[in-house]
Amino acid sequence: CIQAVIPAAREYDIVLGMENHYKDGFWKYPEFAQKADVFLKIVDAISERKHFGVQYDPSNAIVAGDDPLELLRRVADRVVSMHASDRYLAEGTTLDELRQNDGTLGYSPNLRHGVTGKGLNDYDTIFKILADNHYTGWISIEDGVNGLDEMQDSLTFLRRMSAKYFGEQ
Template sequence: MEEYEVRDGGAAIDGGRIAAAPISWGVCEVPGWGYQLSPERVLSDMRDLGVTATETGPEGFLPASPDRLHDVLDAYGLRCVGAFIPLVLHRDDSDPTLAVTELLDRLEASGGDVAVLAAATGLHGYDHRPDLSESEWATLSANLDRIGTLAEERGVTAALHPHAGTMIERREDIDRVLESSSIGLCLDTGHLLIGGTDPLELVRRCPDRITHTHLKDVDVDLADQVRCDALTYTDAVERGLYVPLGTGGAQIADVVSALAAADYDGWYVLEQDTVLPDAESGDRAAVEVAASLSFLYDVVAHPIRT
């Protein structure tokens, strides 16, 4: 495997924590999403890079049994941060609470503390989304509050993830959620930019609603093409939509510093979606993760004063 190295870093950013996610190695729930590396390869890379915590990745990537999940992660020196779960939240004939309860059971038993929710369209992938009616908006908002309450009762933080190709994607979607629901947000710097939201402005506007963070840096030209429907999300990721932290247009250093200044105490998850054409391209993914981690540790050591 190609050589890669990240210098020693700390696990804390002013009370927050650094973690990784399997999607940075191309592991994704979308059918046909490139070559899927094994858990052993991904987790060993995380360990070798000094990562100490991870999100669980898509269903089936890691064991469903909480005890087995804990043991597998522990073997690589990792702990469970939480899990990403796409759910249909806007339909009256679809009750998401069963799936959420199962997820909360798993997180509670395995030590994870964040349920990262995406408002799924019900379609495959993240390339298209319909518009919501007023009644569907009411259902979605009510479900968000129900899930937030269920999670809080179990000692888990629920965070809604604005995400390209989901029902909560654009700035107007996020503003409506902030007005109609009390759920916290997952600040995903990449998806926010793609949807037309400035992540730094969002942190400064409502820091109390940010309960989880996914750090991505973005090729702005490709993001613009996704926003205006000149490229699908999947095509843009294949072309290199996400770039190592500090080399794109997401203002990562400013965002992290603004969160720290607002006393944010949640996770900072390095989560750079990528599509791998083959097993060998896993080496490139690991190199890019290493570069992003080194940048992030530099931000920790030398925060921007604003």
């Protein structure tokens, strides 16, 4: 069905971005991408590059049990926008323990939201990969669960990273 909307994207000169989303505890609808292997099959099947790309979310890769850097390296030349957020593990929890009791992945109560740049995502490497691929798209904060102070800290961090890797904006 993505192929069916590409002509409209071309006609109206818009860019469609498919996110590496993963079904979490809040998402009650059938999932469309799942883990990286399925997501990559879908992205690779779409040859359009001007009007179709990837909405990259490193935290979703973690929730799916995938390596966010490996995924980014694989799609870096197709990233059209990025969600910036971070996750951290509750004290005493390991990444291997994030599987739910039913064997699925998703939002475990031991995986928490936090200030972007202070969690599990390696933003220095993420920004370097994006810069090396001449990224010019949006980086939007996807958080706010813990209030505006954390959102401000995330914004300050992302501005600093943008200046470091892309120059003053």
